[in-house]
Amino acid sequence: MAALGLAGFAIAGAAQAGDRTGTVKIGVLTDMSGVFSDLTGNGAVQAAKMAAEAYGGRAAGRPIEVIFADHQNKADIGAAIIRRWYDQEDVDMVVDFANSAVALAAVGITRERNKVMIPSGVGTTELTGKQCSPNTIHWSWDSYGNANALVKAVMQRGGKKWFFITVDYAFGHSLEENVSKLVKAQGGEVVGSVKHPLNTVDFSSYILTAQASGADVIVLANGGGDLSNAVKQAREFGITSDRYKIVAPQFNLAVVHAAGLKDTQGLLAAGSMNWTENADTRAFATELSKRNNGIHPDALQAGVYSAVLAYLGAVEKVGTADGKKIVDLLKAAPVKDPLLGDGVIRADGRMLHPVQILQIKSPDESKEPWDYFKTIDVIPGDQAFRPLAESECPLVTNTR
Missing domain, CATH: 3.40.50.2300 (Response regulator)
Known part of the structure; x- marks a missing residue:
């Protein structure tokens, strides 16, 4: 090292x-x-x-x-x-x-x-x-880079109507805002969203609302234990990757490990390092x-x-x-x-x-402990992250 x-x-x-x-x-x-x-x-x-x-x-x-x-x-x-x-x-x-x-x-x-x-x-x-x-x-x-990469991948796979289950603080708000703008810019539709507190245990009401929305893409705009809980409960309510496109812009190895490949297989995520x-x-x-x-x-x-x-x-x-x-x-x-x-x-x-588009492996595809992701696409950094021309950063705007 x-x-x-x-x-x-x-x-x-x-x-x-x-x-x-x-x-x-x-x-x-x-x-x-x-x-x-x-x-x-x-x-x-x-x-x-x-x-x-x-x-x-x-x-x-x-x-x-x-x-x-x-x-x-x-x-x-x-x-x-x-x-x-x-x-x-x-x-x-x-x-x-x-x-x-x-x-x-x-x-x-x-x-x-x-x-x-x-x-x-x-x-x-x-x-x-x-x-x-x-x-x-x-x-x-950041939420724009991961969101932009994922939206491109999901829209190419036919995802048109999007619904958000979003953690109610700065991270979740930023993620939902960025994904929504990108979906609309590429011809998709945002059909609704619900907000949940950090450290939520019971996601049943949020999941039922998502199911009733008519969405074919459900975005889990949260992370950590919230994301793990949401995924496991979504499976219990029949939200599976063959019925919906389940998108988790911040789906990490530890979350997959906690939720298990049985419940997470097929989900799409974005990341910047696949350890294998x-x-x-x-x-x-x-x-x-x-x-x-x-x-x-x-x-x-x-x-x-x-x-x-x-x-x-x-x-x-x-x-x-x-x-x-x-x-x-x-x-x-x-x-x-x-x-x-x-x-x-x-x-x-x-x-x-670079930002990678990751798909979570099935239990049969995983060949060793913690072998959970396969990289299905790579988006160059200058195409994934927010263009500098759109920046509201004073360090940039003051020099224009």
């Missing part, structure tokens, strides 16, 4: 990180105990530690330290942690976030302190829209699973690994922990990412990389 990381990101350079503690300090702000804990959580923490080890344990001549905290999926708690980290514990960069509302709450604080935040586990497009910042890079995925794809993805997934109770990763945790390596390379080159200078440097050069695929970081902070 050291060779994997350093080949992609090591940049020789000068000597001081310039912080008060004499370390390059990275914070993993994540969901350690809630609905997204298997998707990010301890796996994200371990991915950050693996990146620090792969880089050699030091950057710009200073030891690398990784800490973490659980925001409990509450924006106020996340913001309080961020303030403490920056003001009292001298954290230089924060990664993961796992919750869109928490990430959005951190943008202004990070900019004021001139630190760096690299959300890799959140979907809201506001991070590269109206709330973009010269101190923020949005790394692994090549030797590099296999090596990363195998090592991380050893550190994370056997749970295999996908793009969210892989994004933590690659984002931390990219950040450390920039610190090495800049020689300080100056947030804006580091982000400017990262935007100036291509990203060599062996896990998500090579890309570039645009002026709005969006890291462009």
Whole structure:
């Protein structure tokens, strides 16, 4: 793994990180105990530690330290942690976030302190829209990129009438808004939607409403435990992939594992890493699973690994922990990412990389533990993510 990381990101350079503690300090702000804990959580923490080890344990001549905290999926708690980290514990960069509302709450604080935040586990497009910042890079995925790729694939397969079961907070709202616009732009129809609270146990009323809508495509615009529960209950109510096109823009390995291939087979999803794809993805997934109770990763945790390596390379080159200078440097050069695929970081902070269309395998197709996805298409990053010409990011619009 050291060779994997350093080949992609090591940049020789000068000597001081310039912080008060004499370390390059990275914070993993994540969901350690809630609905997204298997998707990010301890796996994200371990991915950050693996990146620090792969880089050699030091950057710009200073030891690398990784800490973490659980925001409990509450924006106020996340913001309080961020303030403490920056003001009292001298954290230089924060990664993961796992919750869109928490990430959005951190943008202004990070900019004021001139630190760096690299959300890799959140979907809201506001991070590269109206709330973009010269101190923020949005790394692994967002709701537009996954939605755009999926809509193209589903519409090509005959899906015309769409209905949404949406989690009621920033991530779900962003996902539904983006998918709806794309469906309508390609000649489809949105026939309705229902909103559910985070951490919902009983989806029966929402599923019955979806069935009664006349839709042939049902979008599960949620994630984590909510998505797993919704899928299992949908099967109980007869929502199967041979009767409906069931779409889950944020369907992760851990969710498939929790719901089982019997209930999830045939569903379509979008993602940025299929761990069985090549030797590099296999090596990363195998090592991380050893550190994370056997749970295999996908793009969210892989994004933590690659984002931390990219950040450390920039610190090495800049020689300080100056947030804006580091982000400017990262935007100036291509990203060599062996896990998500090579890309570039645009002026709005969006890291462009390929997006894969994934289909969940049947039990007979799965040949080894955690072998759940097959890649059926790959959409280039510049075709998947929101065009820069449509950006509402002030960093872009102010230069037009």
